[in-house]
Amino acid sequence: MSRPNDRLNNEMRQLKMQAGFVKNPEGSVLVQTGNTIVLCSAMVEEKVPPFLKGTGSGWVTAEYSMLPAATEARTPREASRGKITGRTSEIQRLIGRSLRAVVDLTSLGERTIWLDCDVLQADGGTRTASISGSFVALYLALYRIKEKGILAEIPLIDYVAATSVGIVNNVPLLDLEYTEDSQAEVDMNVVMTGRGDFVEIQGTAEGKPFSRQEMDNLLGLAEKGISEIIALQAQTIAKEVGYVPQFTYSHEE
Amino acid sequence: MSRPNDRLNNEMRQLKMQAGFVKNPEGSVLVQTGNTIVLCSAMVEEKVPPFLKGTGSGWVTAEYSMLPAATEARTPREASRGKITGRTSEIQRLIGRSLRAVVDLTSLGERTIWLDCDVLQADGGTRTASISGSFVALYLALYRIKEKGILAEIPLIDYVAATSVGIVNNVPLLDLEYTEDSQAEVDMNVVMTGRGDFVEIQGTAEGKPFSRQEMDNLLGLAEKGISEIIALQAQTIAKEVGYVPQFTYSHEE
Amino acid sequence: MSRPNDRLNNEMRQLKMQAGFVKNPEGSVLVQTGNTIVLCSAMVEEKVPPFLKGTGSGWVTAEYSMLPAATEARTPREASRGKITGRTSEIQRLIGRSLRAVVDLTSLGERTIWLDCDVLQADGGTRTASISGSFVALYLALYRIKEKGILAEIPLIDYVAATSVGIVNNVPLLDLEYTEDSQAEVDMNVVMTGRGDFVEIQGTAEGKPFSRQEMDNLLGLAEKGISEIIALQAQTIAKEVGYVPQFTYSHEE
Amino acid sequence: MSRPNDRLNNEMRQLKMQAGFVKNPEGSVLVQTGNTIVLCSAMVEEKVPPFLKGTGSGWVTAEYSMLPAATEARTPREASRGKITGRTSEIQRLIGRSLRAVVDLTSLGERTIWLDCDVLQADGGTRTASISGSFVALYLALYRIKEKGILAEIPLIDYVAATSVGIVNNVPLLDLEYTEDSQAEVDMNVVMTGRGDFVEIQGTAEGKPFSRQEMDNLLGLAEKGISEIIALQAQTIAKEVGYVPQFTYSHEE
Amino acid sequence: MSRPNDRLNNEMRQLKMQAGFVKNPEGSVLVQTGNTIVLCSAMVEEKVPPFLKGTGSGWVTAEYSMLPAATEARTPREASRGKITGRTSEIQRLIGRSLRAVVDLTSLGERTIWLDCDVLQADGGTRTASISGSFVALYLALYRIKEKGILAEIPLIDYVAATSVGIVNNVPLLDLEYTEDSQAEVDMNVVMTGRGDFVEIQGTAEGKPFSRQEMDNLLGLAEKGISEIIALQAQTIAKEVGYVPQFTYSHEE
């Protein structure tokens, strides 16, 4: 059974990143992976949530939303329903955690970076595209405030990016699109750093439980995909700032 | 005192409309007027609100939202606040009323058209851009379901478009951008049809009350601007459907 | 086609204002226009909203509500529904803006005037009656705190009053009652000052768009009606404070 | 220590009831007891809550609200706060229960009577005034639908009325006004029928617990006050319907 | 007609109290009365609500909740419904008032005691069991902070406990279980102190109004039941702290 557009099992959809799509946020990028389109923005606010006041530490938080017209059948607006769904809440917590994993919050100082991920078009993988795009928006925002002299260094430790993998009809696949995702027996979101370590693994058996061997195969696919995404992140940032970000991992010794 | 970019007092900002920006809704258009960017979508739902059930009549309703990163200082998300603000509610009611004014709801039949206006970037005039863009999205959505044989005719009576006018430092100006709007003494939103009649006039003295003469001057500017917008609506639709929509106004005789 | 009670097209319903209907607010008036009855109160609070703290400026804000039994079919209570409707929000914003247009907020000092408009009986024109009544309640409240020595002068610039006009069966009418309003093709709310300038114009084509000529006719009717309301405002206030308020418009030179 | 206005310990404040204050509800009465003013309305809805559908039984429910300007310091509107307070919820449950105690819900048939009690001015005893007034509004509403032929008989079993009693400085007092209520050691609301039986007793020790003897004294005061209220209810209804309601208590044998 | 398990009309269900059921709160007790099971906890928070700040006075407040599985048909969770019901709000206000009646809030100092009553299994009398259990939890919490030296004395004035009484088939009964409660003509909750005074009496005629004689009979039953509960409270506390609490009522002279 072949995939749509004859994609190979270990092949990503076409991925594009357009930095500076909107001009008000300190950093922004329009991420497009196949038919999934997400606008990621990073905005700096010069205060922190109450639990961090006076600690010297900063914060990174994310909000995620789907435009009503992003899906085939219109998705009712959460603002109109008066509350966000459990799914949205879960996704924004995941995005926030994933990005904080590569930020040195102490060096950031007492300020908050708001990451806004708004899905303009949804075709599977919106949460992982949000993570991958948020990294670029975040880097650009931190770069901009460093240029203004507000920060001495960009307080990032490594790249971070994400993809989804899954098992469809017993076959492990990389980067599921919606028609695949909706019939997957196993669905796994993987978040990794540039150095190749895991930040988050969320694997769910939608249809039937999966074995250790199957999980190993899925992780292999995810590693391949994420290394490709990170290459594009590096290139997108380089086009804006004039150099490719390098990280030395000195914090681990 | 000159306007930003040396605009003339009766000159619109540069206006662009890109149809089909997203693919799921039956009609969509990305409207750009100066630095204001709004994504307008029209989606068809095969049911009507309770108060119309069994009447044979259709409905057109609008929702409006600002992305958090659309403004210079981040705008908190209404879904997170748990309710929409009075401003949003007022704007979505205005958009809905304005579009319904040119729809023959009986010919539409028992279905609802949802107009979603999401502001990606805000620099004044987001509500009027939403109205002007929604007309294009609405036309395209109705065209598409007519092509599918669901409707015999496109149940529209006329074009509808909107612009803002205002008085800044005692000078009447067309199409206010944000820096002008924020210091205007009078702010007026005008919604007109292709035939030149008014659908809605909302004039507010922010600073000092205005005279009848001043109002007449403002309406003259609005007429000029709206005729230019309607020309672009016609051209944008024509590029998609292959002809320029014409209306005969037969309903008025 | 004649109007109910053989009213002339340019004739207001009978208008009554009873000051001091309740004793706790600094100012209060029961406004009755035909069968529409609104209780307007003005209360002084010695603090301002956060956005004005430390600016030296005061604030005037309005809340509007319909008693459930005010309408023929019972209107569900917004407190029970857990949120105010878009219509209510729009009306209270309109009342607030209209009254602020004649208040010198700097002279008011860092205090808030709360205007509460509670509709006891609704027969069309509740929002315009709320504005006209709020002016009287506001004047009386400011007078009372001036008498207490809290203010040196009453920080008002002019009278403000409002009425509705509309087109029913192609005939322009002044001061629509409910049965007229519900079948009007055009519905317009006009807010004017004592000097004859506009504070707010909100015209909506409910049935068919209206021409510039029609709008001019409507504004003529509104001017006539509003001058009559202002005369009654002056008389109602005079009975309470012993003089007819005069304004010199010195702020405009 | 004497009471305000030299009231005797067992003396009610002056009580007035004005039927037909507003015209839309089937029954309405403006109740005034001293400076407490409550507008009570009864409206008929031809359906019942889900738990009664198909049972043949009707329902009587109450809603209570305080206008913001009813109190000396403005009371924030519950609709603006987005939810009703515990106090309001408790009062509306009490009013509903008290009135249902004298209604034969089966004879009422599958319809709901909505009792709306809106406090225009608050000076103690608003919940008991609401109960006493609601009975009159309810009788008038039932009378009106009986006159229309919808009901064969008025499905009421007895009068019902309420008053508050309390202990202030060790002295039992009838019908507390606000200044008394706020310093009472014991506060008791008593709801009784025309026949002299209890429908509800709610006694609370605000300051110190009370003995059985003290409770007996309070109940004696309440009986006196309630018999006076019922006399005024009878007279108010008689003025509207032309006869004094009599009840035979046949349901108890 | 006999009661379930051949209980006598003036006989309580079997009552058990297990102190220290959970270890985090300063005081906790699992109360079991027949099949009704309530977990009562008392936790100390070193701050007071805004209205008490700077007054030197403390506060005692209660929250009550029913686990969904406590009832035969599952009770929807209030957190999922987004608001607490009127019934819950009324019960938690009752519990709070009842306990505050025996606390010397000034001696407590500026701290809040939170009483949490969570119903694990409901078979009638959950609110009165909550009051009786809360007293034990409260005593133990105050004892613990006194042991830590935070308080010089336990700021309690007396015992407080509660039971329900009612009339079923014209027979006055003590301590109603659910099957009795659901068919009671009169339902009365009585809260009393160790000295035998009333803190709260809430009697409601569910079916038919009740006479003064009937009320007296009910109060007699309540007195008997409450004296038995207080005996068990004393014994439960004694097992934990090593002595039976005694109160001198010196505050009343």
Next chain:
Amino acid sequence: MSRPNDRLNNEMRQLKMQAGFVKNPEGSVLVQTGNTIVLCSAMVEEKVPPFLKGTGSGWVTAEYSMLPAATEARTPREASRGKITGRTSEIQRLIGRSLRAVVDLTSLGERTIWLDCDVLQADGGTRTASISGSFVALYLALYRIKEKGILAEIPLIDYVAATSVGIVNNVPLLDLEYTEDSQAEVDMNVVMTGRGDFVEIQGTAEGKPFSRQEMDNLLGLAEKGISEIIALQAQTIAKEVGYVPQFTYSHEE
């Protein structure tokens, strides 16, 4: 560095399960793992959510809540806050998914099983204890309705249980308690079936990203722990129903 109570790195805390702790739900169990105590109930409702109506399929859904006194510092009640937190929503989605993974929803028929997990005392691992306990409650509920003849067979495919593992000070540990969890660099929740397959893996780097090798070590610990839990589930169920549940995994061939 040793663990509290000298636990070995691959040693579970003491685990207890007490079936039938409350009597209203069809199945219930009190799970205790160290100081964490969760009451799990399973209740049967004879209807399904709208999206399943008419499909013949049943549903299993979970709700999770923490009693305010379960934690050292009191946790505010979500019902009082008016909404559930993102954390709660995430946990209840996880519990629901995990249990549905072993239910044959078609054989269940059009009914819903509500799993309620209420945390009485929290010391780490509440979500995994909820999953392990819910399986027992679910089995007992299904057994009971099978005994009533409502189901022909118990529609379960396998056991399911969960534990947490993590890395603290670079050491992989099984079954983290709160003091460990709060300083863990990696925190992973693992849900497995009796057959040894994964239902869900959620691994999060709280401190620093983790390698593939570290993940393998953690999964090894989880497998050990979960097999011990499943042994206790089997024994607990056996005590109630008289036999040890066996599953044949026939659905996978």
